[in-house]
Amino acid sequence: MKITVVGAGAVGATTADNIIRRELAEELVLLDIKEGVAEGKSLDMYQTAALLNFNTKPVGSTNDYEKTKGSDVVVITSGLPRKPGMTREELIGINAGIVKSVTDNILKYSPKAIIVVVSNPMDTMTYLALRESGIPKKRIIGMGGALDSARFKTYLALEMNVSPNDIHGMVIGGHGDTTMIPLTRLATYNGIPVSRFIAADKLDKVAADTMVGGATLTKLIGTSAWYAPGAATAMIVESIVRNQKRIVPCSVMLNGEYGQKDICMGVPVVIGKGGWEKIINLRLSDAEKASFAKSAEAVRNMNAALDA
Numbered sequence: 001m002k003i004t005v006v007g008a009g010a011v012g013a014t015t016a017d018n019i020i021r022r023e024l025a026e027e028l029v030l031l032d033i034k035e036g037v038a039e040g041k042s043l044d045m046y047q048t049a050a051l052l053n054f055n056t057k058p059v060g061s062t063n064d065y066e067k068t069k070g071s072d073v074v075v076i077t078s079g080l081p082r083k084p085g086m087t088r089e090e091l092i093g094i095n096a097g098i099v100k101s102v103t104d105n106i107l108k109y110s111p112k113a114i115i116v117v118v119s120n121p122m123d124t125m126t127y128l129a130l131r132e133s134g135i136p137k138k139r140i141i142g143m144g145g146a147l148d149s150a151r152f153k154t155y156l157a158l159e160m161n162v163s164p165n166d167i168h169g170m171v172i173g174g175h176g177d178t179t180m181i182p183l184t185r186l187a188t189y190n191g192i193p194v195s196r197f198i199a200a201d202k203l204d205k206v207a208a209d210t211m212v213g214g215a216t217l218t219k220l221i222g223t224s225a226w227y228a229p230g231a232a233t234a235m236i237v238e239s240i241v242r243n244q245k246r247i248v249p250c251s252v253m254l255n256g257e258y259g260q261k262d263i264c265m266g267v268p269v270v271i272g273k274g275g276w277e278k279i280i281n282l283r284l285s286d287a288e289k290a291s292f293a294k295s296a297e298a299v300r301n302m303n304a305a306l307d308a
């Protein structure tokens, strides 16, 4: 198994670190356009092997795609992060060009790779990568819902003062401050609806905090987050390489599911060795369906900007 992570910035390096610690591949290539950065971070990470007891060797590359040849899974994190006060959507101008050229280069050397897109605005970047590459849709997975769901579970756990490990819940829809849909109705504390433990107004606040989870961290840190994004991305990679068939909300191409077509958005999918293998069709309430349709409209408008 060979995995490449493109972009050795905060999210890319954290993703790579999680992947090698869990030994998800024999070889991990970390690639960046900045001279020496990927090589330096790879060496730094490899120096933890003797301390943490793992055997996956990270290899750095300054924009040399030859080194990525034959990758089974490629994660794209290259691109600008937002600054406080910005939306993810404002990154489209620069990041679309980066994601397009990276996708072309990756597929030249790894035509069979499964691609996990992280760069923002993620739903539109996933759509772009799929449209540009023309590879089968099941091989392109956008990472957003995994992270948003982890934030949702964390806010629920904090509110209830319980372990996040006992909370189940999903966030679907777009990966944007106003487009994500935390499914409060379906969230449970070990199978028991969370509404039994949290008052309605508190539950609404948890949902609102989840939606602006990324913006809150961006304001605190000065750039966007990386620990949870890196862990969420590695979790998806693990489900692919270990064929775990986990159900994870991911941005995938819809063809009539959830009433949408020709758009990548977050819905629960089964992730295994083929990429996303199946979409799980949730029975949404009328209000949830309306939120999904509204979210799709915003994502579609963003996609239209690709051709503007």
Ligand SMILES: NC(=O)C1=CN([C@@H]2O[C@H](COP(=O)(O)OP(=O)(O)OC[C@H]3O[C@@H](n4cnc5c(N)ncnc54)[C@H](O)[C@@H]3O)[C@@H](O)[C@H]2O)C=CC1
Binding pocket: 006, 007, 008, 009, 010, 011, 012, 031, 032, 033, 034, 077, 078, 079, 080, 081, 082, 091, 095, 098, 101, 102, 117, 118, 119, 120, 122, 143, 144, 147, 175, 223, 224, 225, 226, 229
């Ligand atoms: N989908 C999600 O849930 C999340 C998405 N993000 C997004 O991930 C992206 C990366 O975020 P950070 O790692 O924090 O940014 P960063 O600035 O720390 O790292 C980005 C890296 O990409 C590299 N890069 C730029 N152009 C490149 C190219 N053509 N080829 C190879 N490498 C190139 C840069 O040199 C830099 O090292 C941003 O767009 C951010 O918004 C971040 C967190 C979560």
Ligand SMILES: O=C([O-])CC(=O)C(=O)O
Binding pocket: 081, 082, 088, 120, 147, 213, 214, 215, 218, 224, 225, 229
């Ligand atoms: O907030 C951002 O811009 C980065 C991101 O997508 C997240 O952390 O959810």
